[in-house]
Amino acid sequence: xxxxxxxxxxxxxxxxxxxxxxxxxxxxxxxxxxxxxxxxxxxxxxxxxxxxxxxxxxxxxxxxxxxxxxxxxxxxxxxxxxxxxxxxxxxxxxxxxxxxxxxxx
Numbered sequence: 001x002x003x004x005x006x007x008x009x010x011x012x013x014x015x016x017x018x019x020x021x022x023x024x025x026x027x028x029x030x031x032x033x034x035x036x037x038x039x040x041x042x043x044x045x046x047x048x049x050x051x052x053x054x055x056x057x058x059x060x061x062x063x064x065x066x067x068x069x070x071x072x073x074x075x076x077x078x079x080x081x082x083x084x085x086x087x088x089x090x091x092x093x094x095x096x097x098x099x100x101x102x103x104x105x
Contacts, residue, residue, distance in 0.1 A: 001099040002053050004046045006060050007032070008092045013042035016063045016092075020046065023059060047102060057094065064092035 008016055013029065020027050029044045048056055 001102065002048055002050055003097050003099050004044075004048065004053070004056055004060075005095045006044045006046070006064075006092050007041050007094075008044060008060070008064055010040040010042060012064050012092070013044065016044065016060055017042075019059045019063055020044075020056065023055065025052070025056060025059075047099060053096065060092055060094060 006016070010031075017027060017029065025046055025048065027044050027046045029042045031040060032043050033040050046056055
């Protein structure tokens, strides 16, 4: 088995989750905020058989491909350094690792 963790921009995560479910996969997600721009993303976790790995990656790729664009950082409440920072946004970051066992309690 494989574990796939995809960090996806918030505005694309619903489409990715819908497509994964429509294809018969189940997924868990957690909202996160990070990076230089402190943008909101969803980290989606999908456990799959090795044979399904490429199918999941294709679904993510097809639904997260966006042109990168300059964007300014959202400031945190109480942050004193509010100087704008430009960075490229877009797409997903995907991590995959092998799973030896899966147990439910």
